[in-house]
Amino acid sequence: MPDAVEVVGLRKAYGEKRAVDGLDLHVAHGEVVAILGPNGAGKTTTVEILEGYRSRDGGDVRVLGQDPQTGGRDWRSRLGIVLQTNNDLAEATVAELVHHFARFFPDPRDPDEVIAAVGLQEKVRTRARQLSGGQRRRLDVALGIVGRPELLFLDEPTTGFDPQARRSFWDLVEALADGGTTILLTTHYLEEAERLADRVLVVRDGQVVAEGTPADLGGRTARQAVVRWTQDGQTREVRTDTPTQVVVELTGTFGGEVPGLQVLRPTLEDVYLSLIDGGTS
Amino acid sequence: MSVVDTRTRLPGVLRLGLARTGYEVRTFFRERDAVVFIFAYPIIMLAIFATVFGQDGATVGPEPGIPFAQYFLPGMVATGVMLSSFQQLAISIAVERDDGGLKRLHGTPLPPAAYFLGKTGEVLATSLIQTALLLAAAALLFDVPLPTTATAWATFAWVFVLGTAAGTLAGVAFSSVPRSGKSASAVVTPVVLVLQFISGVFFVFQDLPTWMQQVASVFPLKWMAQGMRSVFLPPSAEAWEVSGSWQHGATAVVLLVWAVGALVVGIRTFRWQRRDDG
Ligand SMILES: Nc1ncnc2c1ncn2[C@@H]1O[C@H](COP(=O)(O)OP(=O)(O)OP(=O)(O)O)[C@@H](O)[C@H]1O
Numbered sequence: 137m138p139d140a141v142e143v144v145g146l147r148k149a150y151g152e153k154r155a156v157d158g159l160d161l162h163v164a165h166g167e168v169v170a171i172l173g174p175n176g177a178g179k180t181t182t183v184e185i186l187e188g189y190r191s192r193d194g195g196d197v198r199v200l201g202q203d204p205q206t207g208g209r210d211w212r213s214r215l216g217i218v219l220q221t222n223n224d225l226a227e228a229t230v231a232e233l234v235h236h237f238a239r240f241f242p243d244p245r246d247p248d249e250v251i252a253a254v255g256l257q258e259k260v261r262t263r264a265r266q267l268s269g270g271q272r273r274r275l276d277v278a279l280g281i282v283g284r285p286e287l288l289f290l291d292e293p294t295t296g297f298d299p300q301a302r303r304s305f306w307d308l309v310e311a312l313a314d315g316g317t318t319i320l321l322t323t324h325y326l327e328e329a330e331r332l333a334d335r336v337l338v339v340r341d342g343q344v345v346a347e348g349t350p351a352d353l354g355g356r357t358a359r360q361a362v363v364r365w366t367q368d369g370q371t372r373e374v375r376t377d378t379p380t381q382v383v384v385e386l387t388g389t390f391g392g393e394v395p396g397l398q399v400l401r402p403t404l405e406d407v408y409l410s411l412i413d414g415g416t417s
Numbered sequence: 418m419s420v421v422d423t424r425t426r427l428p429g430v431l432r433l434g435l436a437r438t439g440y441e442v443r444t445f446f447r448e449r450d451a452v453v454f455i456f457a458y459p460i461i462m463l464a465i466f467a468t469v470f471g472q473d474g475a476t477v478g479p480e481p482g483i484p485f486a487q488y489f490l491p492g493m494v495a496t497g498v499m500l501s502s503f504q505q506l507a508i509s510i511a512v513e514r515d516d517g518g519l520k521r522l523h524g525t526p527l528p529p530a531a532y533f534l535g536k537t538g539e540v541l542a543t544s545l546i547q548t549a550l551l552l553a554a555a556a557l558l559f560d561v562p563l564p565t566t567a568t569a570w571a572t573f574a575w576v577f578v579l580g581t582a583a584g585t586l587a588g589v590a591f592s593s594v595p596r597s598g599k600s601a602s603a604v605v606t607p608v609v610l611v612l613q614f615i616s617g618v619f620f621v622f623q624d625l626p627t628w629m630q631q632v633a634s635v636f637p638l639k640w641m642a643q644g645m646r647s648v649f650l651p652p653s654a655e656a657w658e659v660s661g662s663w664q665h666g667a668t669a670v671v672l673l674v675w676a677v678g679a680l681v682v683g684i685r686t687f688r689w690q691r692r693d694d695g
Pocket residue numbers: 150153154155173174175176177178179180181182220693694695
């Protein structure tokens with residue numbers, strides 16, 4: 137079976153600006169892939185090309201076996217889309233909207249369960265206009281998943297969520313993924329990528345600069361532990377795959393306590409920052 | 418993949434069109450300012466013009482004369498239809514395009530036809546209510562006699578339907594003209610206002626300069642107003658028309674041409690996203 141998303145050599149320019157510049161991307165069925173990258177890296181442009189909203193200048197794109205430019209109703213009924221920005225829906229209530237959108241799809245989820253899943257059950261009778269920013273975002277998510285999509289696009293889904301809402305959103309995404317939904321999300325929250333994604337892509341200037349599981353990202357060297365201590369009044373450090381061994385040796389050298397001992401593991405954030413630091417434009 | 422295809426089939430366009438109509442009507446009535454404006458405007462205008470011109474029982478037209486309230490009613494009916502079809506749609510669709518509402522819908526399997534059916538249903542519902550209110554106000558407050566013959570009401574029906582169709586389709590097409598949702602009212606309202614002045618809604622059409630009458634004849638509002646005059650004015654007023662006739666044939670043709678032309682333009686130019694988004 138071909139992948140849910142297959143992108144080879146995707147290109148898209150706005151005037152002189154090459155927003156997407158030869159990007160490759162594959163998402164297998166059932167996989168959760170996160171795209172990370174600084175503002176203006178081309179994440180939204182890429183995702184919206186896959187959703188059929190934007191045309192492309194070059195490259196091969198297949199989403200659920202279809203070219204997004206020619207996807208019909210059948211194809212759309214298998215997608216769930218949460219856009220980065222939306223300012224619509226003002227005068228309808230949460231319940232009305234989720235029930236209404238459910239009717240567009242051949243096999244929707246139960247709208248009330250969806251409302252509960254995004255934590256808006258207290259707000260069913262509230263109009264979208266009166267929701268807080270984070271609540272509106274949860275409504276966006278509800279409308280994106282109510283059609284029981286096979287493939288779900290989430291463009292910065294948790295922007296504006298409080299920490300608790302973010303955590304319950306993660307549980308929701310995990311439940312969707314466990315149920316077999318393929319998910320492509322963009323995010324600026326590394327913790328989110330680490331928690332949710334099977335695979336992470338780091339995009340800069342419209343190109344993929346790194347790709348891997350959250351644990352492997354950046355390659356082995358970037359992921360090595362750093363052992364740091366103080367010797368002769370100076371800070372010393374070594375990079376190593378076997379920090380315990382190093383500490384044992386140091387203990388021997390010092391005959392007991394090692395002054396200023398630290399064992400540091402690079403976080404995804406450290407790796408990420410070193411990756412996107414490679415050039416500023 | 419055949420295992421997954423136990424999914425039920427896509428919902429039908431008509432059913433979705435009905436669902437959209439329900440949604441559009443419900444949300445329309447929640448925009449209280451727009452509702453008040455669209456429903457009250459023709460009535461207020463009729464009241465003002467009937468009162469100002471009709472002081473001391475003044476009348477207009479050939480002997481024995483038509484009371485001003487009765488003379489202005491057909492124009493206000495036509496204006497009302499234009500407001501709730503053309504103006505309302507051109508503005509609301511421009512706003513929906515700007516705020517991303519259209520984009521969100523286009524990302525679902527909702528067929529475009531169902532969206533437009535919903536808009537049409539909303540326009541029909543609002544213009545029917547609005548016209549009914551206007552006729553009731555005219556009859557009760559200004560003693561305007563309403564037609565009693567089936568022929569007159571049949572004429573009313575087809576002018577109303579064709580006028581609504583032309584206004585709706587022209588509204589959809591024109592919604593692409595404003596560059597943003599914010600500018601939509603500013604772009605659409607003057608168009609409607611100018612048409613009202615030159616089409617014999619606010620002034621007696623016969624009194625307008627010939628060139629203005631000719632310009633107005635290109636647009637549907639003049640024909641809708643004329644068609645409505647044939648319904649609400651006494652038969653004696655027909656000879657007083659510029660052409661000496663109600664011109665029902667020409668009215669039907671002009672409104673149809675506008676409907677079809679706007680449909681063609683609308684299909685070719687309709688965008689689900691802002692111009693700069695793509
Ligand atoms: N419609 C457009 N017209 C002109 N330029 C655009 C358009 N959309 C995006 N761009 C440009 O393309 C580049 C990529 O933008 P994009 O929105 O894809 O970035 P992003 O990675 O999603 O950023 P963010 O994290 O801020 O959402 C930016 O330089 C942006 O200015």
